[in-house]
Amino acid sequence: MSLDKQVALVTGASRGIGRAIAHELGREGAVVVGTATSAAGADAITQDLLAQGLRGQGLVLQVTDAASVEAAVKAVTEAFGAPTILVNNAGITRDNLLMRMKDEEWESILATNLTSVYRLSKAVIRGMMKAKYGRIINVGSVVGSMGNAGQTNYAAAKAGLLGFTKSLAREVGSRGITVNAVAPGFIDTDMTRALPDEQRAVLIGAVPLARLGSPEDVAAAVAFLASERAGYITGETLHVNGGMYMA
Amino acid sequence: MSSIEERVKKIIIEQLGVKEEQVTNDASFVDDLGADSLDTVELVMALEEEFECEIPDEDAEKITTVQQAIDYVSAHLG
Ligand SMILES: NC(=O)c1ccc[n+]([C@@H]2O[C@H](COP(=O)([O-])OP(=O)(O)OC[C@H]3O[C@@H](n4cnc5c(N)ncnc54)[C@H](OP(=O)(O)O)[C@@H]3O)[C@@H](O)[C@H]2O)c1
Numbered sequence: 001m002s003l004d005k006q007v008a009l010v011t012g013a014s015r016g017i018g019r020a021i022a023h024e025l026g027r028e029g030a031v032v033v034g035t036a037t038s039a040a041g042a043d044a045i046t047q048d049l050l051a052q053g054l055r056g057q058g059l060v061l062q063v064t065d066a067a068s069v070e071a072a073v074k075a076v077t078e079a080f081g082a083p084t085i086l087v088n089n090a091g092i093t094r095d096n097l098l099m100r101m102k103d104e105e106w107e108s109i110l111a112t113n114l115t116s117v118y119r120l121s122k123a124v125i126r127g128m129m130k131a132k133y134g135r136i137i138n139v140g141s142v143v144g145s146m147g148n149a150g151q152t153n154y155a156a157a158k159a160g161l162l163g164f165t166k167s168l169a170r171e172v173g174s175r176g177i178t179v180n181a182v183a184p185g186f187i188d189t190d191m192t193r194a195l196p197d198e199q200r201a202v203l204i205g206a207v208p209l210a211r212l213g214s215p216e217d218v219a220a221a222v223a224f225l226a227s228e229r230a231g232y233i234t235g236e237t238l239h240v241n242g243g244m245y246m247a
Numbered sequence: 248m249s250s251i252e253e254r255v256k257k258i259i260i261e262q263l264g265v266k267e268e269q270v271t272n273d274a275s276f277v278d279d280l281g282a283d284s285l286d287t288v289e290l291v292m293a294l295e296e297e298f299e300c301e302i303p304d305e306d307a308e309k310i311t312t313v314q315q316a317i318d319y320v321s322a323h324l325g
Contacts, residue, residue, distance in 0.1 A: 129288075129289060130292070
């Protein structure tokens with residue numbers, strides 16, 4: 001299979017999009033380390049991979065904690081070798097109108113959705129430089145390009161992630177490392193299940209393909225960018241949104 | 248066992264893809280050996296590996312010539 005020799009680190013793989021990404025990369029042959037914020041979550045990932053017949057394990061990672069990031073990358077490296085694929089997927093929402101937004105809501109989004117991308121990328125880039133090969137895929141959002149009322153914090157972080165992606169792509173391109181983003185639209189996960197029904201209906205109305213996306217729809221795009229076939233694509237954003245936004 | 252100077256020069260030759268005769272002691276990585284900023288970061292990584300030590304960023308920034316690399320390694324390996 002195409003990812004046979006690769007070691008993939010996928011953050012936030014306990015559920016939703018991250019879980020689908022872990023499965024897809026595993027099916028393509030990569031050793032997959034998926035992370036959760038709790039030990040129980042990490043164990044569940046290990047069991048889940050095993051049940052699917054995939055190589056890899058779960059790991060505890062708190063992306064907002066620098067020491068946790070360092071420990072996680074070290075653990076992966078010791079167990080399987082330095083990661084050659086990093087998928088920065090972990091993310092949260094803390095929606096509020098700007099006028100009501102608390103500093104804590106702003107800061108937690110920036111820390112979890114953007115600073116984490118900086119930290120994890122920095123932690124794996126050394127190994128990729130040495131290998132002269134690497135794939136970093138950052139999971140953004142359509143909202144980072146379109147904007148969305150009630151999500152100034154989230155959209156700022158996701159747009160920031162795109163700037164980060166392009167800049168790092170320029171920095172490390174000469175070493176065979178590609179850095180890309182996948183920007184999901186409205187995907188059926190816990191994150192969107194939290195929305196009221198009326199709001200979901202309105203959102204689906206704005207999607208030409210007239211349905212929510214599945215985590216697998218996003219995972220397929222990530223797996224493509226992680227593959228060797230995508231080796232001439234870098235600094236790019238692949239939108240997976242059913243046509244709700246056409247870049 | 249080769250001397251520290253020889254080992255440092257060997258790494259510079261490998262990392263920067265330059266010829267042995269170019270690697271004079273006063274040669275600057277960027278100005279004389281055509282290194283870019285990423286090359287110098289990688290060079291420091293290679294030195295760390297060869298000499299099994301960690302070179303802090305503040306120190307790494309000051310290693311810009313062949314002699315400085317030799318001096319740094321010599322001083323820190325005692
Ligand atoms: N769903 C959508 O419609 C949609 C649309 C656009 C973009 N996205 C993006 O896609 C990514 C995944 O979203 P999702 O819908 O799959 O989310 P989800 O179902 O809510 O899952 C979030 C994942 O992130 C992990 N996580 C949360 N906070 C973390 C932290 N501080 N440190 C480490 N891991 C943390 C969670 O771990 P635990 O299980 O341990 O909490 C979980 O695995 C996010 O970046 C999101 O912004 C989603």
